[in-house]
Amino acid sequence: MDRVKNDDLPALHSFVNGLRRDQDAVTAGLSTPWSSGQVEGHVCRVKLLKREGFGRANLDLLRRRIILTA
Numbered sequence: 001m002d003r004v005k006n007d008d009l010p011a012l013h014s015f016v017n018g019l020r021r022d023q024d025a026v027t028a029g030l031s032t033p034w035s036s037g038q039v040e041g042h043v044c045r046v047k048l049l050k051r052e053g054f055g056r057a058n059l060d061l062l063r064r065r066i067i068l069t070a
Helices: 002-006 010-021 023-031 037-052 059-069
Strands: none
Touching: 002 010, 010 023, 037 059
């Protein structure tokens, strides 16, 4: 991060500033075995089902499709 600060790359300066602000969170995210991948997969699946029914399906049908595809 110190080498990036010494270079003339303003986009990377902004990135490094963000990393420094959240350094504890970044360190925890890279060092813990926990992952939110499975949850994100379910969210992506629900969004896909919602897009497929856009304009012709109401909330009851969406709920039914989510439950049946689980």
